[in-house]
Amino acid sequence: MAKATTIIHKMEKDPKELHEQQVKEIESLLVEHKDSIEDVLTIIHQLRDREVLNLAHGALGQSEHVVHRIVTAMDTKETTQSIKNALLIFELLGTVNMNELEPIVLKLNHGIKMAAEYDHSDQNAGTLGLIRSLNDKEVIEGMNVLMKFVKGFGVDEAQEEKIEPQLERFEHPEKEMGTQKRESTSNTKPTRVYAPRLFGFITGALVLLVPLLIKKK
Template identity: 30%
Template sequence: MAKSITNIKRMEIPKEKQHERDLQEVKEAVTENKEAILQGIKLLKSLNETGTLDTAYAFSQSKHKAIKYLVEEISKDHYAQMLENLPEIVFMLGDVDMKSVREATVRLNEGIQEMNSTDPEQKTSILDLAKALKDPEINRSVTLMMQFLKGMGRQ
């Protein structure tokens, strides 16, 4: 019968050869991920220029203190109502048709710009209102407002 193997000698790779293999592996990874590395460098540069990198580093070094201060601040009474409403706000945002809100916001901004470009002392008579309804833009706006009020008042 053959003797059982009791002593296993591992092949030892010389440090220089292992160092060379590791360096080659890093070179290949850099070559394969060149764009991501360059983007990462740009991101780090931007974070450093704005001071955000220092803030993130400081936070990571004393995260327990920072979290403690954050929890203490949020626990104050004047934040209680906001924290209670936060889940409802998140769910409500899921129900909002953002495309419609965006369109309404653009129109609202255009209306505000138009309002700001007119004389605030200008008077409008009933006859002016009747004439204004002939203007297609004003008529469309009045119609939209009436439809909005109708939809809002519906039960």
């Protein structure tokens, strides 16, 4: 006659026996992974020497506070602007063609060198000297390079820009209108597309005007 019962005596495992069993399990794990464990211990030793472990201990122990503090500190315009700029510079670097840039940089260096060597007390350099220098082969070459640069400057690259994040646009919704062109392949003509061209045109005109201004004097 087995009467219904709900009494269950749990198996009390001898703590000593349990401990021994667990030690044995760990021991066999150690043996099995001996080489890896030696490597790991070396790294841990070095981390300890350099206080990294203590740092990590503190950071992990207070991780929620630490993360919150860092995140709220980062959530400022200056910090996010820095990160954004860093990311943009990184992306911009990818757009630079170093082969094409190299001769320009060399020319720039040369120009800088000559500028540095220029002696302000040199009386030979006057307005006429400048006009004369328009016949100089090197000056003509420099002007041509500058003209190409100015032309390239006037090309519309709005499609390629990546510098207006979502939050910024949200805070300045008026700018949203200006970004319409960027997202669609529409043939509509938002006004802003002319802005870079206009800027290029003005810059180019100014460069051309330089000799004329000098001439007037």
